[in-house]
Amino acid sequence: MNLSLCLQRGQLGHGDTIQRDRPTVVSELSKYKLIKAGAGRSHTVVVTEDGLSLAFGWNKHGQLGSGSARNEIESSPVRCLVSDVKTTACGGDFTVWLSSVEGASILSAGLPQYGQLGHGTDNEYNTKDSSVRLAYEAQPRPRALTALARETIVKVACGTNHTVAVDSNGYVYTWGFGGYGRLGHREQKDEWVPRRVDVFSKHNVLPPEAVISAGSVNSACTAGGGQLYMWGKIKNTGDDWMYPKPLMDLSGWNLRCMDSGNMHHFVGADNSCISWGHAQNGELGYGPSGQKSSAVPKKVDILEGMHVIGVACGMGHSMVIVDRMNVGDRLDQLDVYDGKASGEGSAEPERKNLVKQSAKKGAAKASDNSRKRKSKDSSESEDEENGDDESDASEDQVNGQTEKKSKRGGKVSGRGQSKGGKKSTSDGKSTGRGRGRPLSGNKSTVSSQEKAGKRGRPRKS
Numbered sequence: 001m002n003l004s005l006c007l008q009r010g011q012l013g014h015g016d017t018i019q020r021d022r023p024t025v026v027s028e029l030s031k032y033k034l035i036k037a038g039a040g041r042s043h044t045v046v047v048t049e050d051g052l053s054l055a056f057g058w059n060k061h062g063q064l065g066s067g068s069a070r071n072e073i074e075s076s077p078v079r080c081l082v083s084d085v086k087t088t089a090c091g092g093d094f095t096v097w098l099s100s101v102e103g104a105s106i107l108s109a110g111l112p113q114y115g116q117l118g119h120g121t122d123n124e125y126n127t128k129d130s131s132v133r134l135a136y137e138a139q140p141r142p143r144a145l146t147a148l149a150r151e152t153i154v155k156v157a158c159g160t161n162h163t164v165a166v167d168s169n170g171y172v173y174t175w176g177f178g179g180y181g182r183l184g185h186r187e188q189k190d191e192w193v194p195r196r197v198d199v200f201s202k203h204n205v206l207p208p209e210a211v212i213s214a215g216s217v218n219s220a221c222t223a224g225g226g227q228l229y230m231w232g233k234i235k236n237t238g239d240d241w242m243y244p245k246p247l248m249d250l251s252g253w254n255l256r257c258m259d260s261g262n263m264h265h266f267v268g269a270d271n272s273c274i275s276w277g278h279a280q281n282g283e284l285g286y287g288p289s290g291q292k293s294s295a296v297p298k299k300v301d302i303l304e305g306m307h308v309i310g311v312a313c314g315m316g317h318s319m320v321i322v323d324r325m326n327v328g329d330r331l332d333q334l335d336v337y338d339g340k341a342s343g344e345g346s347a348e349p350e351r352k353n354l355v356k357q358s359a360k361k362g363a364a365k366a367s368d369n370s371r372k373r374k375s376k377d378s379s380e381s382e383d384e385e386n387g388d389d390e391s392d393a394s395e396d397q398v399n400g401q402t403e404k405k406s407k408r409g410g411k412v413s414g415r416g417q418s419k420g421g422k423k424s425t426s427d428g429k430s431t432g433r434g435r436g437r438p439l440s441g442n443k444s445t446v447s448s449q450e451k452a453g454k455r456g457r458p459r460k461s
Contacts, residue, residue, distance in 0.1 A: 008073070009043070009057050009073055010058070010073045010075030011043055011044050011057030011058065012024070012026070013028065013056040013077055014026060014027075014076075015028075015076040017073075017075060026077070028077050032052070032054075034047065036086075036088055038088045038095065039090055040057075040090035041160075042093075043055060043090065043093075044057050044090075045064070045080065045090055045095050046077075046088075047085045052080075052083075053085045053097060054079055055074070055077065056076060056077045057073070058072065058073060059072055059074050060093075060138065061094065061111035061138045061139070061140075062109050062139050062141070063090075063094050063095050063109060063111065064078060064095070065097070065110075065140065066078045067081045080097070080142065081141055081142055082097045082099060083099065089156045089163075091161060091162070092111075093111035094109065094112075094116055094117060097142060098154070098156055103144065104144035104149070105144075105151070105152050106144065106148055106153040106156065107143060108142065108143065109139050110139060112137070112139055113161070114162070114176050114178075115177075118145045118176075119145065119146075121192060122136060122192060124136055145193075148173070151167040151171075152167055152168040153165050153167050154167065154168050154208075155210070157219075159176070159177075159214035159218075160216045161177035162176030162177045162178075162214060162219070164212050164221070165194065169205060170200070170205030170207065171196055172199075172200040173194040174194070175192065178190045179217070180232045181233075181241060181243065182214075182217055182218055182232030184197045184219060184242075185242075185243070199243060200223060211255055211257060213258045213260050215232070216261065216263070216315075217233040217263070218241075219231055220258060222258075226253070228247045228258075230244070233263070247297075250274070253267075253274075254269055254270050255268070259312050260313055261318065264277030264283055264284055265277050266311040268307075269308075271307060272299050272303070273285070273300040273304075273308045273311070275297070276294045276295065278293045279316075280292065283314075283317050284300070284318070285303070303322065305327070305330060306323075306327045306330055307326045308320055
């Protein structure tokens with residue numbers, strides 16, 4: 001997906017399609033207290049303290065959950081037809097909500113192509129009677145997963161085209177695209193309804209404080225004793241993990257949070273931040289003089305000693321949230337964005353320049369992108385045909401309850417084909433194997449306090 005296309009889908013929520021290169025307040029959300037947020041390929045979903053959910057961005061497949069896919073782009077926040085929402089997670093072109101409504105604890109909307117919505121169908125149809133080209137009917141109205149109606153889902157994570165969920169009993173369920181074994185069922189078959197992962201049953205159910213994660217081509221969770229399990233495509237080289245296996249490199253660490261991007265991973269554990277995987281844009285955080293990739297987990301030296309409370313990974317970038325109350329003067333050592341000139345949007349002359357620059361960058365990378373697309377998983381790089389627009393209904397259902405609503409105005413945006421699919425991976429050489437604690441990025445700076453014990457936990461003073 002080129003840059004110019006990304007800029008035209010309203011995923012920033014400012015009511016326009018202008019690129020912002022600095023954090024900018026979304027004015028229409030300023031009246032709400034937000035507690036959760038999720039981001040997909042080109043859409044954003046937020047949850048308020050009052051249990052409401054709002055979304056903005058690309059809506060071709062109904063991934064905003066507004067009840068209609070008539071407007072392919074919603075550049076300002078619109079209400080999602082869910083209530084009593086606790087949290088949300090976004091896949092590439094779909095959204096999942098967790099609700100406190102009994103019998104409807106998990107709902108989904110958006111692209112059903114690989115069964116990632118969990119409703120037992122991919123809504124596939126022929127675009128024309130005489131055509132063999134297939135399309136997938138958008139699902140713009142959030143629906144509860146009937147297969148999990150008797151379970152209370154308490155955790156959820158979404159990959160590009162698959163979903164991982166955990167119920168209140170500690171059982172793990174996965175569904176959606178099955179390539180590379182990312183569903184953990186010892187096969188690569190797509191699952192259109194939630195299927196329990198047998199590794200996490202009987203004596204190995206997940207504890208309440210368990211962490212789950214879904215990357216583009218893999219999944220992960222922590223089980224008893226905090227042991228991290230992963231499955232799917234873990235590295236660019238070697239065999240795929242068709243079922244959950246313990247990652248022994250992190251045995252003995254107290255993992256609080258984790259996320260995976262395309263082929264890189266971040267965790268917050270004890271007083272360290274740890275990353276590994278294949279990277280090309282510095283997303284592992286090892287610094288300009290550090291190695292770009294690592295086959296084994298390694299500490300992010302500049303964050304050592306900080307209490308990491310949240311991590312998030314995109315296709316080629318990472319975000320880390322630290323507890324500022326427990327870092328002393330360590331934050332003073334980091335580069336700081338001072339927030340100057342952070343008004344909503346850029347001045348008009350700057351906007352024009354940004355558009356021109358975006359066009360130039362898109363043209364320069366067009367040939368390179370076309371080559372990269374060939375390496376993508378074939379099942380996720382197919383053209384998608386536009387189906388008939390779904391008309392607005394005068395009544396919509398919110399968690400199964402009928403609710404009156406007024407029709408929204410607005411013209412249908414331009415139509416066209418778009419590339420579906422997950423992020424491509426590129427080959428990279430492993431930097432070695434090992435067990436025990438993650439290695440320090442710079443051996444000369446390792447203190448005696450960081451030397452490993454048998455199970456890899458740094459000794460604490």
